[in-house]
Amino acid sequence: MISSIAELISDRIGTMPASERRAAQTLIANYPLIGLKTVAEFSAAAGVSSPTILRFVARLGFQNYPEFQSALQDELAAQLQSPATRTLNPASSGGGAVSPMLEATLDNMRETFRHLSDRQLADIAATLAHRRGKTFLIGGRFTDPLARYMAAHLAIVQPDVYHLAGQEGIWRDRLIDMGKRDVLVIFDIRRYQDSLVRFAETAHQRGVHIVLFTDQWLSPIARFARHVIAGRTAVPSAWDSSAALFVVAETLIGAVTRQLETDGAKRIRELESLR
Amino acid sequence: MISSIAELISDRIGTMPASERRAAQTLIANYPLIGLKTVAEFSAAAGVSSPTILRFVARLGFQNYPEFQSALQDELAAQLQSPATRTLNPASSGGGAVSPMLEATLDNMRETFRHLSDRQLADIAATLAHRRGKTFLIGGRFTDPLARYMAAHLAIVQPDVYHLAGQEGIWRDRLIDMGKRDVLVIFDIRRYQDSLVRFAETAHQRGVHIVLFTDQWLSPIARFARHVIAGRTAVPSAWDSSAALFVVAETLIGAVTRQLETDGAKRIRELESLR
């Protein structure tokens, strides 16, 4: 069973003529990056001619050079997507059904934050803290609880925070209250919900500032969003994981609270006394 | 000091117009592979036009697209050469306001799972999967979204799963439906809510099997619970973090789903056809 192109090559390198073998060896030596460059560069690196490279990839079973490159890219993508598989040391993972799930979740969080700069988070926090209008939050089938969670916290440190719940018709009608000064926080991961996309589009047309929490494949709502947070969701389970997005949400809640420290503290004391 | 293109992007993403920002976000989301594909593919993935992609790379300081791709490839090459550097990175993110929060959260999860054996989790999953009656879920002020999240998933793989929402009176009345064969999942972290404690006590008296998600200081409900999950909640923020509990919840959801695999799959297919 051959799963990678590198294996395929070492499998057939014996049957190749001299020049093609040199091509194969240079590819293995700087795998797989040389293969992603142009035929001319590849051939120069290997010290052979361009047609030799093309004959080489043809012998591997690819119809043409681009097809070969796509295969390499797919392989790379799979490798980069799950850092777990690379560092996976079966010894440490006690063999229980739990650990892989936890490991994947931790990886997802690291990856999510690796693609998310402090600057971006600060920007979003500032948007949420210093918006001049209202804040609305909404989520999809599985992510709506995240919207609720965030709303529950934000509503304590600032006024005019609303979670949009219930039937579609109900929150669609709230669009009439939304304008340029307002912020709409949307949670939407696969499978993306049409109703949410439509909602986001309309809100966008009304000039609402949209902050989107989505997965790495980006909900179509990304087109309308001013800020996009792409969290990793893949775990060894039947379901996608929203844990990474949850942590980002908590981070933002913390950041907003900090930015509103002075006003927020006063507000919290007021709330306490209301009990 | 900017060492990677990803950093360069997050540094300048603030100064970019909307469409270029979309390009930036899609690149970050599938970093860096999208950038190695053709302009046409990149633009399609981002939902913008080709010139926008070119303007985007120009803004990053590259003379042309190939030069941009070469830079990405060089970066990838460096990364692939030394796998250490990519896992080593969390410290390098500059000590911004983010890292401590993330670090603390990751620690919380590790600690939480360290005190939680596979056996315990399997037991709880079995309880939830093979209960003979109904499952009820409820949470406190900030944790109710977690109850909702879990309910949303469990309700798909098995029947008779109910989230108790709304006013106290409403769910108090549901006690009349609860008995020995039923399971009640409660989320309760500081500050523990009296109403929940009373509710749990009554349910316990009726013989309901209680599964409690709480923090490391244990809600008073622990006295009535058959299973207790104690998650770490401390983070450098004004709020406690429910992230660890969230991950445990997801883990349980996954485990229950696996245990119900055969029946659950049938049920999921049925649900799909209902749409």
Next chain:
DNA sequence: CAAAATACGTAACATACGATACAGCGCTCC
């Protein structure tokens, strides 16, 4: 040792790719 077959590179070709000019649109600022 000769003849054939295979391997390999040079050079011409066609295509698909990146680049550019331009026009429409929305937004902001008087």
Next chain:
DNA sequence: GGAGCGCTGTATCGTATGTTACGTATTTTG
């Protein structure tokens, strides 16, 4: 409300790229 500016997509263009045909060199075989 109007003028100006900046952003974005469409259409076009030139070119770099992959591809192919062909001739020479090299090896193989009878």
